[in-house]
Amino acid sequence: MSTTNLDGxxxxxxxxxxxxxxxxxxxxxxxxxxxxxxxxxxxxxDASAGLNCVQLAGALGVTRGAISKVLxxxxxxxxxxxxxxxxxxxxQVLALSRRGRxxxxxxxxxxxxxxxxxxxxxxxxxxxxxxxxxxxVAG
Amino acid sequence: MSTTNLDGxxxxxxxxxxxxxxxxxxxxxxxxxxxxxxxxxxxxxDASAGLNCVQLAGALGVTRGAISKVLxxxxxxxxxxxxxxxxxxxxQVLALSRRGRxxxxxxxxxxxxxxxxxxxxxxxxxxxxxxxxxxxVAG
DNA sequence: TATTGTTATACTCTATAACTATA
DNA sequence: TATAGTTATAGAGTATAACAATA
Numbered sequence: 001m002s003t004t005n006l007d008g009x010x011x012x013x014x015x016x017x018x019x020x021x022x023x024x025x026x027x028x029x030x031x032x033x034x035x036x037x038x039x040x041x042x043x044x045x046d047a048s049a050g051l052n053c054v055q056l057a058g059a060l061g062v063t064r065g066a067i068s069k070v071l072x073x074x075x076x077x078x079x080x081x082x083x084x085x086x087x088x089x090x091x092q093v094l095a096l097s098r099r100g101r102x103x104x105x106x107x108x109x110x111x112x113x114x115x116x117x118x119x120x121x122x123x124x125x126x127x128x129x130x131x132x133x134x135x136x137v138a139g
Numbered sequence: 140m141s142t143t144n145l146d147g148x149x150x151x152x153x154x155x156x157x158x159x160x161x162x163x164x165x166x167x168x169x170x171x172x173x174x175x176x177x178x179x180x181x182x183x184x185d186a187s188a189g190l191n192c193v194q195l196a197g198a199l200g201v202t203r204g205a206i207s208k209v210l211x212x213x214x215x216x217x218x219x220x221x222x223x224x225x226x227x228x229x230x231q232v233l234a235l236s237r238r239g240r241x242x243x244x245x246x247x248x249x250x251x252x253x254x255x256x257x258x259x260x261x262x263x264x265x266x267x268x269x270x271x272x273x274x275x276v277a278g
Numbered sequence: 279t280a281t282t283g284t285t286a287t288a289c290t291c292t293a294t295a296a297c298t299a300t301a
Numbered sequence: 302t303a304t305a306g307t308t309a310t311a312g313a314g315t316a317t318a319a320c321a322a323t324a
Binding site for chain 1: 289290291292293294295299300301
């Protein structure tokens with residue numbers, strides 16, 4: 001007799017869907033020369049002007065160390081700038097570079113196309129519902 | 140002007156929540172000597188009797204190569220058995236070992252406690268709704 | 279030829295913890 | 302002392318592709 005009803009676990013489905021989406025998205029982004037984590041950071045920097053590293057890490061739910069590496073890669077590609085704050089020289093102000101701004105629209109299109117395809121089984125109302133539930137969990 | 144409304148992306152929230160859950164769960168499982176991927180495989184083997192590797196890979200949404208490694212670790216710990224099928228000697232039939240069966244209930248409790256805490260912001264109805272939506276996306 | 283499972287290789291992603299510089 | 306950011310280290314998790322054995 002099995003003791004496990006894995007299908008009842010929310011975590012199981014969350015993991016399955018998230019992994020499938022990430023894999024598909026990673027392939028789509030690869031041709032444009034960036035990874036999923038890099039895209040998320042880039043998009044967040046664009047969406048929230050004047051962010052620093054600690055704030056970005058908090059927004060993405062990862063550590064400072066993890067963010068630091070991702071930012072290194074984005075900076076190597078010259079898609080972002082890191083500017084020391086005038087008010088506090090420990091702080092970096094993050095921003096998109098000219099090149100980053102030029103590239104972002106296409107990346108956003110790729111992200112949206114990927115999402116549209118991936119969540120095609122849900123109608124607009126269901127997608128909004130799912131988004132709302134995830135936001136609520138994220139707190 | 141920013142072009143990105145990251146909060147509108149389902150993938151953003153999915154990634155955030157999934158990563159948070161996986162990190163918390165990994166910590167809880169670590170003390171019991173296994174990883175998240177190992178637990179998921181173990182639970183799936185228990186839930187679906189007579190699985191082989193290809194079927195397990197399909198159920199978990201990963202490749203055969205990835206599964207092979209996870210199974211190696213579970214076998215090293217003697218939590219599963221791999222038995223060559225009588226009908227087709229290419230095929231392995233996966234099953235929990237005696238030790239695996241003995242350990243599973245506690246691991247299931249850990250998983251459930253972790254989930255209960257993580258999804259505490261959602262009531263039972265919302266959790267069922269979320270599960271249904273994720274299942275629908277997974278197809 | 280097709281399928282099952284393994285292996286070699288390489289990445290991405292993340293954490294922990296110690297560190298530097300500044301406040 | 303506390304905070305911002307970096308770095309060193311380690312490990313989990315996965316993919317791709319080539320491979321051996323079997324069908």
